[in-house]
Amino acid sequence: MFSNRSSGQFGQQETTCHMLLKELQIIWDELGESDSQRDAMLLEIEQKCLDLYRKKVDEAKLCRAQIQQEIADYLEEIASICAAMAEQPLHFDPKSCGSLKQAREVVGSQLEEMQKQKTERKKKFSEVLYQLKIISSELYGSMVVNEFLDENNLSLKRLEELQKQLLQLQCEKTNRLKQVSDQLNTLNSLCSVLGLDIKDKIFDICPTMVNAAMTKDVSDNTIKNLTHEIQSLREVKIHRMQKLQSLAGALLEMWDLMDTPLEEQQKFHHVTCKTAALESEFNESKMLSIDSVIYVEKEVERLQELKSTKMKELLLKKKLELEEICRKTHLTTQTVFPSQHSLELLDYDQIEHLITKIKEEALSRKEILDKVEKWLAACQEESWLEEYNRDDNRYNAGRGAHLVLKRAEKARALLSKIPGMVEAIILKVKAWEEERGVEFLYDGSRLISMLEDYSTLRQEKESERQRQRDQKKLQGQLTAEHETLFGSKPSPSSKSGIKASRCSTGIPSIRKFSVGGAILQDPRHASHIQQSSKKSYNTNQKSSILRNKNTNHSTQFSGHSVKKSAYSAEKGIEIQSSLTRKPLYPVSPVVLSIANISNIQENQRKLQSVGTQAILQKSQMVAGTPPSMPYISGDEENMTPKNMALPVPTTPLSSAPMLTATTPDSVYSGSAAASKTSQACEYSFEEMRAGFTLPKTYAQ
């Protein structure tokens, strides 16, 4: 327990004590101290020494206990660290190291070692945990893994666990990166097909990803958004694809239907080749962009419009065919289908059906019609003969006179057959009507009544002729009596005095038929006969017949007296209406019929409103001549239709709605008629400036 050095010192000290005692005894001897005194003092010294020793021993004991405590503490600490690090604590025997202080030293250094280890371990843990935290926050957003550093559990096993977890997360991260990049690729292709800007889409989902160089966001949220976006875009794509395919189908159908030229088709081949393609096959850029879909849609619309116009043309053609058949068979369209109006509404199939029906009907009528044709031809001959008979110069010899004579002879023969013909027709028609239960109509009028009218007229004429014959006979008697009384007189034939100007050898012009024989005074018959001799008619006259019929119908219908004959009415139209065909001025039949109808309406209106015309004319003077600017308008043009547009103040430099108002349709009441009368005063600014006035030859 005592060091060598101190033991040496102790020995020295011992000698010193003895010397001091000797010295003290010497001094005491000198002093002559009493023995008791000396004993007391020595005792005191001894006591003091003892006390001192005791004290030192106590101190040493305390020190020992302290060191022991320290060692124990250290050992405990080491043990706890080892426990935390899950390591076997080192077995330590303090005795093996000799002194306690040495032991303390050893334990202390051991502890230090352990602490160092622990710190290192902690560092590793915190590193792993930090990474874990980062990755998990990357993956799961704000949801942080609730891993924290546990001081008491720093075992390698735990570390491994955490590292494994980290590895797992890293793995997941790479997976997700791949997934995201896949999704981005998908998104990109979708966007390009749909013609969208991918940047916008990505920016919506995750602004950081727009920059390709930056690390990609792989959080749950982003992936969810991406998936959602892809889903929605795919839906859009499928929707558009289906639309495009249906459009393409429509296109193909219409191309097929209308024989669209290849060049025109070429532009849409990229669409039509995908009619049956799968969604995945739509991968061309902008293939499904809104513009492209609209482009195709527009084309389909255009074709549909084209189709409808073509259909209309076809329909019109069919209608014309129908009307042609009707005309040929002298059926009026009104008889075939009750109202003209409905004809406009019929569709293609119905018209087709009607045509077949009419063809059947025509077949059944053929026999009768042939006979009627013959009859009409006979009537024509009859009227010709009548005219011929009235020609005083008919027996003049001239070129072709023998032909005329022959014709007259034939006509006479034919004439005798007419009553038989009529009878036969009447019988046939009656049979026909009985069989069918409907009236046999010829150009809208009942054939039987036509025939009966004819018979009556013929009888009347016959009796007239009889009367004339009687009169002539009487006259002859009178003349004879006269002659016996006063001598001869010029023959009655030359009594007229005026020689007929026309050459007898010429065939009476066809136009004259209409004013010819008494039978033909009825305009209806006239038109029939004119029609029956088609070959000598040019188109011009044909159309005039058409018009005739129309006017006839309308005049009869409107209750105007038939006396106002078709001819004068027609003339009226020709003068009053510029829409009407002028001589040698070709007109399409469609236009003609339309024009005629409006003409007739106009004509009638005119007839009825002769009184008001003056007023109309006056008002039209204002309307017809250009208003001398500035012109104050009472807005009368907007009074007829419902005026809906509010006048918008004209604010410049901004888009404003137009002041639209549906102006009345072209069928104009009074003003149209009146405009014709006031036309003469209408001039444009340029004409007025140029001093241009309509010369008489141009004015009507």
Add this chain to the structure above:
Amino acid sequence: MASATGRELSNPPSDGISNLRFSNHSDHLLVSSWDKSVRLYDASANVLRGEFMHSGPVLDCCFHDDSSGFSAAADNTVRRLVFSSNKEDILGKHDAPVRCVEYSYAAGQLITGSWDKTLKCWDPRGASGQERTLVGTYPQPERVYSLSLVGHRLVVATAGRHVNIYDLRNMSQPEQRRESSLKYQTRCVRCYPNGTGYALSSVEGRVAMEFFDLSEASQTKKYAFKCHRKSEAGRDIVYPVNAIAFHPIYGTFATGGCDGYVNVWDGNNKKRLYQYSKYPTSVAALSFSRDGRLLAVASSYTFEEGPKPHEQDAIFVRSVNEIEVKPKPKVYPPPA
């Protein structure tokens, strides 16, 4: 002034401008005038390139190609003008002043309309005598006031508010005969560039939008609208609409009236897109350049109130902003 109304061309005609037209190939501008001249300008360079003098006022002109053109004059003649050689020859004559002239690229024919109530078609290549040049004469119900072509379609507007529509391949008769749906004298007719119809303007501040197709669906689309009017004390002062010009790209159109305004309209959406600031006097004629970037405006008194003192005749060439002529896009419903 230059910025508001566009650049004014130097050396303008000395009397009323009857028409002006841009070339289909360049920014050359052909201008006919009552001063008996036809002038050729380079609009972008503001240079007068050539001038042809006639014996009477020139009522209309048009380009043949970039090197030649045609004119219709009040001296009843139809002339062909060759710009390079400054020569002109007479294609033929009408019996009255020739009001309008149009060259059809589709038919290779020149069509002229005159106050002699006829339309004449000419083959400008037939230089060998007048007999060969004249292709046909087609009588019209009234004096021809305006013509317009699109493809093979020809629309003829005459006095008495007649409108005849022809197919150039079959001129024997009109394809359609119509009456103007406006109550007053027709001033100008122009076909839509897409060939589906035509716009027609009258002397009474109104423009009708018409369609060729006679189907009910098409005909329900037609309408008319009021324009070039001034409201004063509750009463409208109405001005004639002298000119219509369609934008070659967007199909929108500009109208010019005696009120001196040029309005740009979107016919499909029934919207006015733009109104340019007022010109010194009546707008007599309008023309967009081939790419629609320039608009030539003839500011020239059209004698609507007879002889009176008036502003100088001038030609303005303004650059057209896309926003002024582009139709406002329709909102398409999102594909759901």
